[in-house]
Amino acid sequence: MNGLSDELLIDPAILRIAAPILLVIFLATLVIVVIKLIRGPSILDRMIANDVFLATLLCGLGAFIAATGRVDLLPVLLAVAALGFVGSVSVSRYVSRSDTSSPVVGETRSMAQAHTLSMAQRRDQEEAQRQRSSRAGSADGPDDAEAGRPAGAETVGPLFAEEQEQS
Amino acid sequence: MIADIFSIVFMIGGALLSLAASIGLLRFPDLMSRLHAGSKPQIFGLLLMMLAIAIQIPQWGPITTVFLVMTFQMMTSPIGTHMVGRAGYRTKRLRRSMLYQDELADAVARAELRDSSHRSSRTLPKDRS
Structure with missing residues (x-):
């Protein structure tokens, strides 16, 4: 990452103030979300925390792209935005099916x-x-x-x- | 310079939305209210970030990709939220005292009534077609 400051899109004088703020906010968010992910009372709370984790990841990656102009990272954003819901949907299906008393799987x-x-x-x-x-x-x-x-x-x-x- | 300030404001706004979502996740008492708090940065925070990208890189390729990202997120994030809320309603992880109105309860009662009358008229599964 030599010469990264030459490729910066935003004025470095502004970024020198704004980048630590962004970094602190994102780090605090991720720490709180991981705490919630660990001590969430049910698995659905953990899935919500997982969604928020993914959204924070998307936002942080977007901020990185906007600050440094690395357009090659945009497909990562695209893939995470398109596939991020699969985890919570499958876990929700599993949870809402597990309250049936019958061991039969695959039938209504x-x-x-x-x-x-x-x-x-x-x-x-x-x-x-x-x-x-x-x-x-x-x-x-x-x-x-x-x-x-x-x-x-x-x-x-x-x-x-x-x-x-x-x- | 003005564009830089705008995009920095957008980026900090998106980051603050993520922070607010995580604090709401930690502080709210209910699964449904946590769902409400957690869905803010998925659309609006990402929208602010994508606006910052579109301001900073005003070319057709990145802007269309950003548009696609927003489209995918707007299509898929309600699906996940809906499924989590449905599972939360079925496993009864909601505080009734926090609800003003439970519109789904009427539909559930109607469906159970219809199901029970259907089953009392036809008992064997052979008759269910």
Whole structure:
């Protein structure tokens, strides 16, 4: 960086006063944002601090470009401005999905809840059927096994049907 | 000289907006108010910096690039803010006492009502088409 003062765009007399002010402000901002990034109570606060960190980085890079006239750094600005939102969007998706009680991933929440509901209903039906068969007679064990097998096949069947409907 | 003073004022203004955003991030009590504080330098601070660049380098190449940077930032920053606010509403990280009005609560109640009536009429997922 030899001869940087020759390439300065702004008058060096002004920049000698303004550059320390800018530097102090940006450093204080980054320190406060990193403190917030460390002790933010939730992950969403950390994502907001991350966004502010990126915005401060953009502003500092813009100030550097305006002061020194390094036009070759403008594509960096462009890339950060275009892609800076990806982190907060993906983390927000992750956070707002994690409050579902179902372990099913990739389906909508109502779909997963309907599935759990139907499974509970089917379990109740099997329970009633088993109680009915045990009440009818305790001697016919093979009949009980025969009643158990189609119920199990039924629990598998609608799952595949659902997947085929979705695809 | 006048242009230098203008661009220096713009640069210090953008830096002060960043500082104000970080202090607001540290001091505000709520996720939504922190969101409000944090979104200031993303658009306005960057706009001031880009104005400083456009004043200092008055050529077509840098000015169009600066315009593109502002366009991208204005397109993408509301997306991220919206998603963070949505996740904050869903995980209930907002103080109800700080709200004047919760317009989304009516929509959520209506959607839950519709969802429950839909589910009571058709129970099995086979019937949902």
